[in-house]
Amino acid sequence: MATTLPIPDRAAVLKALDAILDPVSGQGLVAAGLVHGLALRPGRAGFMLEVPPEDAARYQPVRDAAEAALGAVDGVTQAQVVLTAASPGAPPRAPAPAAAPRTAATAPMKPAHVRQVIAVASGKGGVGKSTVAVNLAAAFAAMGYRTGVLDADVYGPSLPRMLGLGGEPKVGPDKKLIPLEAFGLKAVSIGLLVKEGAPMIWRGPMASSAITQLLNDVAWGTEDEPLDLLVIDMPPGTGDVQLTLAQRVTLDGAVIVSTPQEVALIDVRRGAAMFAKTATPILGVVENMAYFPDPTTGAPIEIFGRGGARGVAEEIGAPFLGEIPIDIALRQSGDGGTPILAAAPDGPSARVFIEIAAKVAARLKDGGLSKRPPRIVILD
Numbered sequence: 298m299a300t301t302l303p304i305p306d307r308a309a310v311l312k313a314l315d316a317i318l319d320p321v322s323g324q325g326l327v328a329a330g331l332v333h334g335l336a337l338r339p340g341r342a343g344f345m346l347e348v349p350p351e352d353a354a355r356y357q358p359v360r361d362a363a364e365a366a367l368g369a370v371d372g373v374t375q376a377q378v379v380l381t382a383a384s385p386g387a388p389p390r391a392p393a394p395a396a397a398p399r400t401a402a403t404a405p406m407k408p409a410h411v412r413q414v415i416a417v418a419s420g421k422g423g424v425g426k427s428t429v430a431v432n433l434a435a436a437f438a439a440m441g442y443r444t445g446v447l448d449a450d451v452y453g454p455s456l457p458r459m460l461g462l463g464g465e466p467k468v469g470p471d472k473k474l475i476p477l478e479a480f481g482l483k484a485v486s487i488g489l490l491v492k493e494g495a496p497m498i499w500r501g502p503m504a505s506s507a508i509t510q511l512l513n514d515v516a517w518g519t520e521d522e523p524l525d526l527l528v529i530d531m532p533p534g535t536g537d538v539q540l541t542l543a544q545r546v547t548l549d550g551a552v553i554v555s556t557p558q559e560v561a562l563i564d565v566r567r568g569a570a571m572f573a574k575t576a577t578p579i580l581g582v583v584e585n586m587a588y589f590p591d592p593t594t595g596a597p598i599e600i601f602g603r604g605g606a607r608g609v610a611e612e613i614g615a616p617f618l619g620e621i622p623i624d625i626a627l628r629q630s631g632d633g634g635t636p637i638l639a640a641a642p643d644g645p646s647a648r649v650f651i652e653i654a655a656k657v658a659a660r661l662k663d664g665g666l667s668k669r670p671p672r673i674v675i676l677d
């Protein structure tokens with residue numbers, strides 16, 4: 298069902314935010330210039346609370362209060378406030394900017410017969426975003442949800458490799474592309490439309506029209522059998538291409554993947570800030586390659602440090618979803634075309650993916666994932 302929620306009233310939102318005081322200046326948050334990138338969408342509101350890095354901890358309760366205040370505004374069913382650190386050389390605080398104007402061409406859309414759409418994103422490449430996207434989707438399928446994966450990583454589509462897909466999707470009688478199927482998942486890759494040889498510089502602009510096409514022209518589900526969940530594997534990074542994609546799709550939420558290194562964790566904050574610009578709820582943060590289990594004792598060896606993603610999740614007010622170990626079986630299965638959920642469903646990584654999927658499903662429940670009893674599916 299398409300949403301018919303109204304767009305929250307901007308004046309009411311600003312008034313609610315200005316009733317919360319900045320502990321430093323004593324002014325309301327809007328007057329103090331702390332509200333950045335205010336985004337208003339049907340039923341949702343979000344913005345970035347930009348504060349000096351040294352004050353981040355102090356502003357945590359302010360963030361919580363602002364999110365509660367947003368959530369209390371008429372018409373807001375989902376509120377998202379991300380605490381971000383202003384860089385030291387940043388220009389003086391500016392007043393709250395206007396919500397980006399929307400035209401029909403850029404209005405976010407939801408594909409037909411798809412109940413929920415989530416994005417899996419990362420601030421940089423190589424952190425295991427696609428591995429998480431595919432295995433999370435496989436975990437949803439194993440839980441019985443009708444699940445699709447859309448590989449939107451225009452810079453390095455990896456879905457065909459990770460699911461062992463060959464061939465091109467066929468076109469159905471209604472002229473819609475029929476997704477490929479593997480391991481109980483419906484799958485389409487942007488690699489079909491943006492050819493491997495295409496120069497990098499073309500890929501960004503091509504991505505946004507390709508994604509619109511993939512959302513419009515793929516038969517993800519039918520009236521009788523809608524897809525419960527579409528997982529979008531986003532391109533890595535937080536630049537214009539990623540933001541445009543996030544703006545094109547009505548996302549029900551985003552999962553951010555990071556490794557424990559500090560540099561990756563800084564990118565988590567950027568990722569969260571990007572989703573705040575589209576008022577997309579952050580469903581949570583996943584720490585990938587969190588530790589290496591000692592081959593003899595199983596004790597965790599913390600190669601890149603550990604637990605940082607949990608701290609950043611807390612800081613940005615997002616749930617921490619789980620830690621995936623460095624797992625040779627996970628790499629081998631992914632690179633060999635089989636999700637770990639199918640290759641080793643009882644192994645440690647598969648168990649973590651199931652736990653993460655359950656947490657995500659619970660967070661989506663207001664939107665409907667848990668309203669239908671899941672079918673029992675055995676992956677093969």
Ligand code: ADP
Pocket residue numbers: 419421422423424425426427428429455533585586621622623624625627628629631632
């Ligand atoms: P991204 O999508 O972020 O670029 P990928 O999911 O393609 O990253 O992963 C990059 C490489 O790292 C792949 O070869 C993948 O199999 C491997 N990999 C990802 N996560 C893990 C993990 N937890 N343990 C071992 N290898 C992993």
